[in-house]
Amino acid sequence: MTTLVDWDEPPLFDVASGNPREIKTKEQKKPVWSENKAELIARYLRLFVFITRHGTYIDPFAGPQTDRSVQAWTAQSVLLNEPKWFRNFFLFDKSSNQIAHLRKLSREHEDRNLYIHQGDSNLVLPSILPVGSIREREATFCLLDQRTFECEWQLCEHIAQLRPGATKVEQFYFLANGWLPRSLKGTSTPEGEQRITAWLGKEDWRSFARLGSFERAETFVNKFKYELGYRSVKAWPIYQREKDGGKLMYYMIHATDHPEAPKLMARAYAQTVKPLPSIDQLSFGFNGAGS
Numbered sequence: 001m002t003t004l005v006d007w008d009e010p011p012l013f014d015v016a017s018g019n020p021r022e023i024k025t026k027e028q029k030k031p032v033w034s035e036n037k038a039e040l041i042a043r044y045l046r047l048f049v050f051i052t053r054h055g056t057y058i059d060p061f062a063g064p065q066t067d068r069s070v071q072a073w074t075a076q077s078v079l080l081n082e083p084k085w086f087r088n089f090f091l092f093d094k095s096s097n098q099i100a101h102l103r104k105l106s107r108e109h110e111d112r113n114l115y116i117h118q119g120d121s122n123l124v125l126p127s128i129l130p131v132g133s134i135r136e137r138e139a140t141f142c143l144l145d146q147r148t149f150e151c152e153w154q155l156c157e158h159i160a161q162l163r164p165g166a167t168k169v170e171q172f173y174f175l176a177n178g179w180l181p182r183s184l185k186g187t188s189t190p191e192g193e194q195r196i197t198a199w200l201g202k203e204d205w206r207s208f209a210r211l212g213s214f215e216r217a218e219t220f221v222n223k224f225k226y227e228l229g230y231r232s233v234k235a236w237p238i239y240q241r242e243k244d245g246g247k248l249m250y251y252m253i254h255a256t257d258h259p260e261a262p263k264l265m266a267r268a269y270a271q272t273v274k275p276l277p278s279i280d281q282l283s284f285g286f287n288g289a290g291s
């Protein structure tokens with residue numbers, strides 16, 4: 001097993017390596033910090049759109065997590081990306097405060113199509129975007145940025161069916177790590193257990209709760225791969241800064257059918273701590289096929 005950094009947790013680039021069909025990407029030398037998550041996603045989508053030249057962005061948990069005056073949040077970062085080739089944004093949130101932020105964002109980006117919906121995304125999204133509602137040729141990315149247990153597994157199943165044809169909508173799924181064991185152990189009520197069951201899908205959540213960090217991520221990688229049929233699924237670790245303990249806070253699980261996409265994600269992950277390349281450098285870099 002290779003080492004990403006000298007901390008206790010194993011790197012997760014190996015999670016999918018047992019499968020000979022998995023697309024190989026370069027080993028990463030530097031970790032991405034938790035506060036750079038929005039930047040990682042924006043950078044990845046900048047590379048993505050250079051291939052697709054258009055795009056639809058779906059964000060079922062879209063409201064800003066952090067203080068917006070300090071840090072950009074993901075939906076905002078993606079809207080600010082240049083070139084502005086992502087045209088359609090489906091943004092959902094259950095909180096009315098968060099919807100107010102999203103509506104403000106919409107007013108700031110009237111050149112794009114922003115569709116904002118309030119409610120529980122597990123219920124609302126399938127009614128707004130039913131199975132097969134995304135055109136086969138529409139390049140589409142879905143961020144599932146939950147805090148812990150908010151995204152029910154059936155929403156991931158639904159998103160995998162949004163687009164007809166061989167290439168499913170890409171999913172980038174947040175899996176909590178640092179605080180997950182505590183959240184699982186702290187669940188004692190029937191409602192809490194029901195919530196975890198809906199989040200996890202058909203696995204027995206008590207057995208899942210006994211797994212270590214690596215095996216939990218592996219479980220989700222395998223769910224996206226074998227239950228939903230994604231060609232490549234990789235878990236990208238996101239860390240807390242060393243000064244704050246250096247813990248592996250969460251994984252971002254990237255499920256895609258596009259053979260170039262994992263290489264672009266590896267490139268975005270490696271670049272996230274560096275300054276943004278210019279548009280010219282970015283187009284030039286594609287000659288080397290993005291690994």
Ligand SMILES: C[S@@+](CC[C@H](N)C(=O)[O-])C[C@H]1O[C@@H](n2cnc3c(N)ncnc32)[C@H](O)[C@@H]1O
Pocket residue numbers: 038060061062063064065066073074075092093094095098119120121122145146147150
């Ligand atoms: C972790 S935050 C999203 C962070 C954001 N992506 C960012 O980059 O800052 C999760 C958001 O999901 C919303 N939320 C939680 N449960 C939800 C649900 N069932 N349906 C829709 N939104 C939900 C919360 O109100 C919150 O705004």
